[in-house]
Amino acid sequence: MPTTAHVSPDEIRKGFSKAMSDMYRDEVPLYGALMALVAETNTRVLDTQPALAQQLQRTGEIQRLDMERHGAIRLGTAFELATIGRLFAVMGMQPVGYYDLTPAGVPVHSTAFRAVHEHALQTSPFRVFTSLLRLELIENPELRAFAETALVKRNIFTDRALALIEQAEKADGLNAVDAEEFIREALETFRWHHAATVTRAQYQQLSDQHRLIADVVAFKGPHINHLTPRTLDIDQVQAAMPGKGITPKAVIEGPPRRQCPILLRQTSFKALDEAIAFTDAQGSHSARFGEIEQRGVALTPKGRALYDQLLNAARDDLGAFPTEGNAARYVQLMEQHFQAFPDNHVQMREQGLAYFRYFATAQGLAARDQADQPRTLEELITAGHVAVEPLVYEDFLPVSAAGIFQSNLGDAAQSHYAANSNRAEFEKALGRRTIDELTLYEETQQRSIEACIQALHG
Template sequence: MSVQAAANPDALVSPDEIRAQFSRAMSAMYQAEVPLYGALLELVGEVNAQALAQDRQLAARLSATGEIQRLDMERHGAIRLGSAAELATMRRLFAVMGMYPVGYYDLACAGVPVHSTAFRAIHEASLQHSPFRVFTSLLRLELIENRELRELAAGILARRNIFTPRALQLIERAEAAGGLNAGEADEFVQQALETFRWHREGTVGAALYQQLSDQHRLIADVVAFKGPHINHLTPRTLDIDAVQAGMQGRGISPKAVIEGPPPRRCPILLRQTSFKALQEAVTFVEADGSDALGSHTARFGEIEQRGVALTPRGRALYDRLLEATRKVAGGAPNEEGAAAYMATLSQQFQAFPDDYASLRRQGLAYFRYFVTEQGVAAKARGELAQELEALLAAGHLQCEPLVYEDFLPVSAAGIFQSNLGDNARDSYGQSANREAFERDLGAPVLDELALYAETQQRSLEQCAEALGLAALA
């Protein structure tokens, strides 16, 4: 509890602080539920320490941008919801923590019957306080081909309530009062956590579970349980290739291929890997009230390495090179063809500049700009350069890559598929439906590229103001 909150118990707690508290509570809960995740966190911590020790320039860059302070915070979790009502209420729950829907992701085109958004903070100051986000998917019941099974699943989901009564009261309280005080915030975190907790008891019988699983294992994961248990949490690493190699030595089985771009001197966007989902004992409740023992596979640990956010021009180049890779490799990577796929990926991405100066000059990536001590001194002497490029060349300004805070649909689908088994279908066809998703959400999703452009522009305006210059472009 802050000093201010202790002095004034009615003072409202910052949504950023509630999010940070929730992230810590979620991590503790998941480590208790999935002990292997704790081993993964230890490995990531060791790899990050080694990377910082070996690359002083990287350490200095992370310190300059404030990234070093949030490096050991989990970056995201993921949940899967079953109905529009659940999605709309989840939006309200995350808003209490200063998290808003950013981006629309269609995973159905890659054989996963969901579409998704990421709830996260949207201002760089809030992200510095807590970068935690939740990749949130909504099951698309219309993609269940068996009509009878589809209607049965809809009925099951309509009868469940994934939020505690007190959590709903606190959401309403926050909306009415503009936030929560310290006591309410603590209670909110604990009540909200119940929605994400693992339940070993299914809500259906074993035979129905199998029917749902035969349609798609993700459908069974959503429909057959009391709530949207968190299915993974994700720490950030500075060297994902070292973590991938190190998992085997810890008795952790990694997926075959790291999703996203290949290894680079200047990382771009997002690279992700995971340990394979655990088979966990569950109890199914039969129609006659008896129990049937079974198992369910859904929860895993994920690791991510984040690079610079790309502009629309950079994303277009990335998408083109990724498509070319898959064309040459004959589709998505699998365990047998992992080495060949990665070799092809590296070859194709030689066309993507791998130094920050080129990325900036060619308008391929976003950057944040900072005034240097030399710039302050030059202003005092009246010797300040006037244009952006001249300011950078003179050392009056410096720029650092703006970290990508979002996701990649192809990579997300690859992670899902690797943990749902190899019998998943390739595609549900051209079925993206952002309009329906936003209707169910009860709000539009925000454009992630616009947010990066705003952050970059904000940093330029702050530099111009600090140096007494006209607007910098």
């Protein structure tokens, strides 16, 4: 008999992440090759950098490394966004952060659905960067009306998925049998469809406006367009990709290579050109690509301000969008400017640039009942009673995300939109406020400090 006990949302998310990865590997064989390359690289790094291996062991990150994934989808309507939010909620995923990509010429704004508590992230760090098309940025009124009509007609969720979402909301969860069915049904939303819902001419009109608009409007559903594993050395993977028959993009997005990585670095292979059937002809479409990421320490508001300042200075000096032609110059400028950002965790912590987690050590626990035990956090750290580890960045970089978008949409896709961020409109469509990611890091850091004090002082 099936149990009526509810499955943890974290376990549902873990199961869904694996099912998504299996589906994407079947659909995009190069993704499997990329996964194998990342696994090889991670094994080599752990074997040759024992200090890093020990750090990941202490923080528990080593257990989640192989299953770490983020995906990305693009939605067309407020209903789709609100409903995908309900679907992700069944898996314990909440909307974190608001990203306006219009300054980079991409007509969307976005959030990242993910788990928000460190224990949930250890079970499954799966996250989905979810974008909503901004139809108001389509300049041609007839084309805008056509896009709106096309999007209203489609239903990207199966009837059974919608029923299970409603069931989970009413019962505050799903049992094991229903959870398995939910994963199967939810997966259909993210599946690739070889048939477009528009004619070749209509597709071309949408594509001429922006290739991303065609990607959203011309299909039955929001196919997952990449699924990203986490590497411990993105430069090694980037250098090894051509030898595996994978052509990487010219520039790794994000900060330059450092001893102590910060925030997020990303690279990808170019989008595949895939055969599709329009309603009146055969053709092709490129949207899906392979991406990898390397995650570093989460930065505080002060650290983020310094990061933005140095990144902008390097790009201003470059005077152009980073491309294959200026990649070497861009890397040189980034390394030059980022010398102003401390490259060790001690200085980052002392200067309040990054977030950290604190752990009571065996030495500290052994000295717990001693009368002269240090009392303040700094004294405990100095005495070796508390260890400090960097808090991994769980989110995305707006500039980085836009760079990945542009590199895979082609240079001709670059458009120029006024920087008209509209968080209120996005949150209205979503049906709730997005969560400030910096608050989450601050809370995680504070919880770890309180746990140390409790463990050492009772």
